Amino acid sequence: MSLLKDIEPIKTKDYLRTKFQEYYQTAEITLPPRFTSREWGFLDWNGRGMRRHVKFNSFNEVKKYLQKNTPAHCYHSVAYYEDPGKMSMVEKDWKGADLIFDLDADHLPEMQDVIGGKITFAQLMEYIKEQTSRLVNDVLLGNFGLSENELMIVFSGGRGYHVHVRNPDVLTLPSGARREIADYLTGKGLDLNKILIDAGYTKEYPIRGKGLERKNIPFSKLPKDDSKGWQGIISKFINEKLDKLREMEKEERKKEIKDIGIPKDVLNLKDNNEEAFNNIPEFAKKNFVKFALKETAIHPDEPVTGDIHRLIRLPGSLHGKTGLVVKTLSRKELDNFDPYEIPIAFGEKPVKVRNVVGRPVTMGNNHKLNIDEIKELPEFVAIYFMAMKFATLCLET
Numbered sequence: 517m518s519l520l521k522d523i524e525p526i527k528t529k530d531y532l533r534t535k536f537q538e539y540y541q542t543a544e545i546t547l548p549p550r551f552t553s554r555e556w557g558f559l560d561w562n563g564r565g566m567r568r569h570v571k572f573n574s575f576n577e578v579k580k581y582l583q584k585n586t587p588a589h590c591y592h593s594v595a596y597y598e599d600p601g602k603m604s605m606v607e608k609d610w611k612g613a614d615l616i617f618d619l620d621a622d623h624l625p626e627m628q629d630v631i632g633g634k635i636t637f638a639q640l641m642e643y644i645k646e647q648t649s650r651l652v653n654d655v656l657l658g659n660f661g662l663s664e665n666e667l668m669i670v671f672s673g674g675r676g677y678h679v680h681v682r683n684p685d686v687l688t689l690p691s692g693a694r695r696e697i698a699d700y701l702t703g704k705g706l707d708l709n710k711i712l713i714d715a716g717y718t719k720e721y722p723i724r725g726k727g728l729e730r731k732n733i734p735f736s737k738l739p740k741d742d743s744k745g746w747q748g749i750i751s752k753f754i755n756e757k758l759d760k761l762r763e764m765e766k767e768e769r770k771k772e773i774k775d776i777g778i779p780k781d782v783l784n785l786k787d788n789n790e791e792a793f794n795n796i797p798e799f800a801k802k803n804f805v806k807f808a809l810k811e812t813a814i815h816p817d818e819p820v821t822g823d824i825h826r827l828i829r830l831p832g833s834l835h836g837k838t839g840l841v842v843k844t845l846s847r848k849e850l851d852n853f854d855p856y857e858i859p860i861a862f863g864e865k866p867v868k869v870r871n872v873v874g875r876p877v878t879m880g881n882n883h884k885l886n887i888d889e890i891k892e893l894p895e896f897v898a899i900y901f902m903a904m905k906f907a908t909l910c911l912e913t
Contacts, residue, residue, distance in 0.1 A: 524870065524908035531909050532902060533561050536834055537586040539861050545582070546831035546844050547575060548592055548614075549682065555600040555608065557827045558587035559836065566591075568827070571601030588836030591827035594680075596687075605825060612687035615694060616828055617701075618820040619648050620676040625815075638881050641675070641855055647814050648677040649850055654752075655701065655814070656681065657847075659745055669850055671859055673835025673842040677850075678828060695822040701814040703746065711750050711805050712736035736801055738793045750808040757808070758789045777803025834861055839899035856880025860896045867898035869907040877906040 548554060556570040556578075572578050582590065593600065594616050598609035621627065621637070621644040629635045652669060656662045656679070668680040699705060715737045720728045741752040757776075761769050762785050773783055778800045784792055793801065820826055829835070829842045841859040856879050871877065871885045878884045883897045890910050893901070901907035 520911040521870075524911055527911060528902050528907075528909040529561055532836075532839070532899065533586055533588075535839070535862060535899060536588070536836075537583070539834060540582040540586060543582065544832050545575075545578065547578065548680075548830075550596055551575075551578070551592065553596040553598075553600060553611070555593040555595070555597060555827070557591040557593075558585065559589040560585070561588050561836075566827075569601055569603050571599075582833070587833075590830040590833035590842075592830055594826045594828050595824055610824065613824040613826075615681035615683075615686040615689065615697070616820055616826060617651060617679040617681075617698075618672075618676065618817040618828075619644050619651065619679070619815070620672075620674075620817055622675055623815050623817055636878070636881070638856070638878070641880075644676050645850065645853065645855075648679065650812070651679060651701065651814050651816075652847055652850070654749055659748075664847055668831075669845045669847065670829070670831050671840075671843045671845060671853065671855055672829055673833075673840045673859065674838055680828075691822045691824055694824070695818060698816055698818040698821040701816055702818075703809050703813045706746055706809065708802065708805050708809065711739070711747055712801060713739055734798055736794075736798060738790055746809075749812050750805060753808045753812050754793060754804060755789045758785065758792055761785060776807045835903075837903050839896070839903040854880070856882070856900075862896040862899055864894035864896065866892040867895050868892045868910040869898045869901055870910040870912075871901075871906065872908050873906050877901060877904070 552571070552573055555568065556572060557566045557568040558570065558581075559566050570581075572581070593613075595613040596611045598611060600608055602608045621640045624640060624643055624647075626635065626640055626643055630637050630640050648669065652667065656667060657664065662681065662683055666681060666683040668682070670678040670680065672678055713736060716732055716734045718730050719733050720730050723729045738754060739747040739751045741755050742748055743751055761772060761783075764772065770780075774780075778796060782796050782800065784795065787795065793804070796804075820828075831842050831844045833842050834840070835842060839861065840855070841861050843859040845853055868890065869885070871887060871889045871891075874887060876884060876886050879897050879900045883893065883900075885891055885893070885901055885907060890912070898907070898909075902909060
């Protein structure tokens with residue numbers, strides 16, 4: 517019995533490799549534009565370093581490579597090269613690169629809430645999906661004026677999403693300019709004093725023995741929610757937050773208002789949004805703006821955006837740590853996308869696995885394996901747990 521348990525990790529890896537091989541016999545791969553000008557890279561199942569500097573001349577070559585070698589992870593460069601098969605970047609001769617945003621749940625501030633047990637990882641995945649949606653709709657299509665056919669949205673197969681921008685104007689942007697775009701998304705360096713509209717005025721006060729004294733009275737107003745850039749993003753958030761506050765129960769509303777940093781009883785929600793905001797004290801307005809920035813900031817992996825030689829996952833391939841499909845999505849598909857139910861490569865045939873990590877593990881909200889539990893699970897769930905190294909293929913009968 518013990519011998520069987522000892523060889524389970526080896527059999528688990530063999531099982532995963534076999535299932536991946538089956539998948540690649542009929543997989544629908546989405547090749548990037550000008551794929552013959554890109555460098556390709558692959559990780560195998562033995563934990564060795566990445567095999568890079570691979571070049572393909574046809575779709576058939578790509579297909580045959582995947583079917584024969586069955587990699588655990590598949591990547592292609594964001595860059596276009598004159599000769600991508602050369603071993604050095606100088607010899608490759610860089611010609612341009614897609615602009616890439618990698619949004620990973622691990623990079624969100626709320627990751628600490630997962631560690632502390634306040635929220636689940638499935639909830640964190642909802643947060644990163646919401647950030648991806650705001651990146652696409654508010655920033656790329658909205659502020660930057662791109663069209664949807666210049667973007668590709670991809671579920672990474674793991675813990676987040678990739679957004680590829682292929683507008684010709686971005687292809688030759690240097691690393692520094694790409695990092696500045698990432699900084700813009702996070703609000704880094706943003707002057708919060710320029711978000712609100714300055715409507716300050718001068719008022720005269722009679723001073724005994726001195727006549728009239730003029731004083732500047734600071735007063736700021738909320739911009740229109742269709743304003744450009746961060747003014748519009750923050751104004752839209754504040755308007756939506758005020759609408760939500762009206763719908764909340766009294767105690768929940770009091771707590772939320774306190775979290776924003778607004779003193780008790782100064783926010784009159786009977787007024788319309790513009791009047792409600794404009795009539796609170798100036799320091800409370802600034803607190804509201806800071807709160808809005810924190811909630812609307814987008815957190816891409818900045819080194820990925822700035823790296824013009826980066827390798828990115830191949831859409832249609834499998835993620836070797838989850839067994840999930842690296843899946844392309846339309847803007848509308850993103851709204852209702854469930855990363856634990858939709859990008860599924862395998863079936864529901866029961867597979868017996870053993871929890872080996874000494875704690876309960878979950879796949880989304882619907883699938884769980886308890887401490888030390890041996891359990892038959894649908895094949896796609898079992899593969900997820902085994903690929904994550906949460907479980908092994910159970911050989912005991």
